[in-house]
Amino acid sequence: MSDSERARDQTLIGQSDAFLELLEHISLVAPLVKPVLVIGERGTGKELIGARLHYLSERWDGPFFKLNCAAISEELLESELFGHAQGAFTGATKSRVGRFEAADGGTLFLDELASMSLRLQEKLLRVIEYGEYDRVGETRTRTVDVRIIGAANVDLPAMAARGAFREDLLDRLSFDVITLPPLRARQDDILPLAEHFAEGMVKQLRREYFPGFSASAERTMLDYAWPGNVRELKNVVERAVYRAHPSRAVASIEFDPFQSPWRPQGVVPGLAEREQGGDAPATPAQTEQISYPYDLREYLAAEEQHRLEQALAAHQHHQGKTAEALGLSYDQLRGLLRKYGE
């Protein structure tokens, strides 16, 4: 990526009142060397806002690192964050500098903070509070000066109330909280964003110009709820542009790229074997006396939600581990969490 492409990538587009208020809030809090939490649904622009907070601070020319706390195991995350000594664990053939050390004098953006284990949360609190940490497998205390920006798409105070997130860490992190409104709550941003992504795609395709959207395409985009927010809009627009005739207004907007008469319906690898294995745990419905009628779907949804909560609690809300424990892919688990508003 060239510098100008990166600059373009950082451009924040939006003109809704909610978005303009957000920008003001960001300029206000950016210069302070205090932790900030950025809360919002997936795809609302949390990472972009994190970068903006860094580049508007006096640390702008210092290091800026991003780390997703849900993407890797607890052990790996610990050594990513704090580094490790040579021989600290099997496979640690060399010592390693962690992100905290590398981000000294700069900013560290911690995405999906809610999936961090309680143990790592404690280490995080220590480094925020006292600037102190140890590399994994070392006893020598090191010091560092890093501004933390945390991001989450869940209700952290509710998690803290249930004991799934440390209250003291939450207090420390939430000096200020920036909550990003979902795209459906900022209608006025939809078309400017669509235009922006369309122009970007036109450049990428080396076409001469962007012929615009048809009125009905604009209507379609304005009427849609955008559950995946700006990320989804970007995908939808880029797909629509590249499929469209280079010199005719883009008229066809398709939201679901999987849509096809040949889509494999309900085929999920792994499910069939488990069902055939016959060792699936008995559900209460199989053993209870049942009184009819009852709403099967409602019952199953409640059961699903209950099992999900149990499994999350059993795995300290680590989504990767919970997904594994339930035989789900990470994306499937995320889908369920969204369904139940976790």
Ligand SMILES: Nc1ncnc2c1ncn2[C@@H]1O[C@H](COP(=O)(O)OP(=O)(O)O)[C@@H](O)[C@H]1O
């Ligand atoms: N206001 C905005 N202007 C331009 N691009 C945006 C804006 N908000 C989000 N994006 C783009 O949408 C995508 C998702 O944003 P990201 O920050 O990764 O969201 P999140 O971290 O909340 O899931 C990225 O490609 C980002 O560049």
Ligand SMILES: [Mg+2]
């Ligand atoms: Mg993100």
